[in-house]
Amino acid sequence: MAMEPQKQVMLRIYLVYALMCLFGGAIIFQVFRLQFVEGEYWKKKADSLSTAYVNIEASRGNIFSEDGDLLATSVPVYDIYMDFRAPGITKELFYHSVDSLALSFSVIFGDRTPQEYRKELKTAWIEKDRYHLIQRKISYKQLREVKKLPLIRMGRNAGGLIVQQNSRRQLPYRLLAARTIGYKIGEVKPVGIEGSFNEELSGISGLQLMQKISGGVWMPINDDNEVEPRNGDDIITTIDVNIQDVTEQALYDQLVKHNADKGCAVVMETATGKVISIANLTRMPDGSYGETFNYAVGYSSEPGSTFKLASLMAAFEDGLLELDDSIDTRGGKMQYFGQWMRDSHEGGYGKISLEKAFAVSSNVGISQLIYGCYAKKPDAFVEHLRKFHLHEPLKLQVTGEGLPYIKDTKNKLWSSTSLPWMSIGYEVQITPLQLLTFFNAVANNGRMVKPKFVDEIREHGRTVKKFDTEIIADTICSASTLAKAKTILETVVESGTARNIKNSYYKIAGKTGTAQVGYSKLNKDRKISYQASFAGYFPAENPKYSCIVVIYSPSNQLYYGSDVAAPVFKEIADKIYATQFDLHKNTEPLLATEEKTSVPVKTGKQKQTAQVLGKLNVPSSINGSSGWVSSVPNDDIVEMKEKDFPHGTVPDVKGMGLSDAIYLLENTGMHVSASGRGVVKKQSVNPGTKTEPGKIIQLELGL
């Protein structure tokens, strides 16, 4: 200890400082070495390691029906690769697992034999393939199985599995509203809701660093800089799956029945403009029908007689016509400036009231009425049509809307016959949805609302945007015009062309239309096809829904709106009425006053049956304390008798609903295969025979 402490400390500090200088020197030396000694190597390396950021697509949002059913969704599919240089795959481990791996791949994918897979994996292993394709487009379920396999289950880094996710769009309800939901294929401009809300549905794509490796393939590199994609938002539509189903089915049946080219049907909620169902069917070359073009939205054509409502409302607005004004239908035909106009009913109707002329859809009658009012001032007539907003596109939430065409007097094509023909729905063009919007305005007491397809946009179940009902016009006409319009629409169904859809439960108001397509005032030889339509609303007293049905080119003799289109309307309206209890004004008289005879009652559990009959006030006598009961024929009263199923024998399930029948039969160990609907009418294994577990019993159901 020669030195004094302070000097000793300073000496040690200098020593440490020298050490740090050495350290710094080493760093500088290393930088120098990397630049000048190894420089070329690393520069070359930089060029060979071409890496790039590629987009990872965000998963597309779903499209839902109003009550949350999936209408369109993206199902993930995966491409899987293996990296045979993954640190976890050692030689021993590989040869130990290759057999079971090959066998499992063969079982899971079923496309190659275990031997083929084994050979392929071995080759890839020997070549130390860093990006060996195992399988493309596998499902999530398959991926989960793959992840359990030996080697692979060691995880992403050790096991070498590389998964690339893609997605495939699926419509769980297939055809239902398919065209309105739309599609997006490749780079083609997407259509329908998929198209209009493409931005919201798409989300924001992420970034993944990819490295180019031998063979020109790109492999993803796991790094901290990848950007997660932001998934697309969900779209909640206004579509009601059940009503959509009914709409589609009713339209389809009628198209088949009348061998028509195409058709559309739309149901709209009167107050809100919500489109709760929209069906568009086109006959395909093979004779089936598919949703390929959105006629309701995009197809603008001459509407025919349904347009007469607008014509008469124009005259009502000016106070020029009253419901009981009379008009001579002149034997069903007349000439305007040398052009013949005919009624569909040969011989005409004689002298009838305006109301009747509308109800029977007399072209001669209506055109004369309108011509009488506006021959000298056709501008005023056109002006009214414009006030009804019939000349404006609706600017819908789905793209591709057809443009309406309302001719005015300045138009070069305006002629002296334009006014009478416009009054009956020719020389104007309008899409079914635009016409429905007008009819809906009448139903909605004059307030015109815009049809709405999308209710809200959600992000992870949270509403980010809500679409309110848009009002086009608070009122399109006076109250007295509205009252007259409603009256004549009701008369059409009460005693006019659409009386075939009149029913005693609820009232329909509407107008039939039968337009000749390809009709020309000048060339009568041209082949004529027809466009049958019906537009209206129900219940007429307090409208809840409006609906339009248009069927193009029916080809089995019948082509009137009343015969072809109106029944579809009724079918849809009946189903909606039957399922929406708030539409029913009084339900009591149904059972009690009509006929008393046998109410059909399903065989079922005693307790539940008694409860149902009690609630419905059906006079009944139920025997038996517990277990199953079935009805006994009796005209005055529902009589139920206890039913017994001996153990070990096939139960008698006739008269039961399917769910009860399945419950009983599957409990005995049998398998049920059923067809039809209603209650069980026939069973393929006789009751009372011994049960055989695993045997299939066929049930036939009927009403």
Next chain:
Amino acid sequence: MTNTWLQKYFRGDRFIWVIVFFMALISVLAVYSSVGTLAYKYQQGNTGYYLIKHLIILLFGIGLMYAAHLVRYTHYTGIAQLGIIVAVPLLIFTLLAGTNIHEASRWLTLPIINVSFQTSDLAKLVLIMYVARMLSKKQENIKDFKTAFLPIMIPVIIICGLILPANFSTAAVLFVTCLFLMYIGRINMKHIMMMLGIGAVLFTIFVSIALLSDTPGRVATWKARVENFLDKENGDANYQIQQSKIAIATGGVAGKGPGNSTQRNFLPHPYSDFIYSIIVEEYGLIGGITVVLIYLVLFFRVIRFVRMSPRAFATLLAIGCSFSLVFQAMINMAVAVNLFPVTGQPLPMLSMGGTSIWFTSIAIGIILSISKEVIKENDNETREPTLATQN
């Protein structure tokens, strides 16, 4: 005029102040150039967000430095004692409940202001202050085992042991820093060697326990890093190092120029762990040498004024703070040039990151505070004799 104004408010070694502002400038340039990928990941490509955030952090850091340099350094003895009492429970709490970034519980999210806070940065500074204090207090019988060595060693082991599970490199760097400090403070070399042995044993025990249990946690990462460092052939696993080397090699003598780095897109944490590679890539060998020199010059300036101070605590505290900072800087740069296996040590004052910058700022503030006192004392001493000769 301005000179006196500066002298009045920025006291202490003005050369160190200049170095600090120069560091801040480099930091802003390098960080702004390298946050691109981060910005795309979290802020839709808004790099401005990170620039402003970093500027605010730096300004706040310089504010802390200013405040710390106003405090008379003798007060830091008390602060050291208080700090130890606070730091130990905080470290335990972080280990148990900390925010998990990269599978390591290193961060505490401060309530109310919602800022992540790396507890080990606090513990590091506090421990160095504490060791400096103890060393100066025990100078009388510094070679003694029981009265001098033990009271210093126990807190070092406790704190490093608490940092170890979540952050091996910080614990190791801190441990070695403390050993150097003890060496400077004249602790018996035999004891220091013993402590090195104890540290190694404790670490081995910890690793074996971790390896034997089913959840290896951070140990797996360390193992992989060391293996990668030793196994230079397997280049792919060494992705980060490869990218770092490419950055340095392609930088050349003069660099690609500010904002022209391409490797920032491939390097993980180019704004923190690998900021040195980005600096070399953009400012070349010249920039690389400059940064190394900045730290060595800083250390040199500290040694220069410490030499004039007769007080052991002032010397040891100033050397402790500056050595810790320079040593960490050397480790960071050594990783970037692949002299060292990959660790997560930021480059003090240059890397982005709130806690690291703030505690580095406080450390420099303490250094400045000491230099302020030393210069004042020296002025007085030199003035007195001159007055005497005149009389």
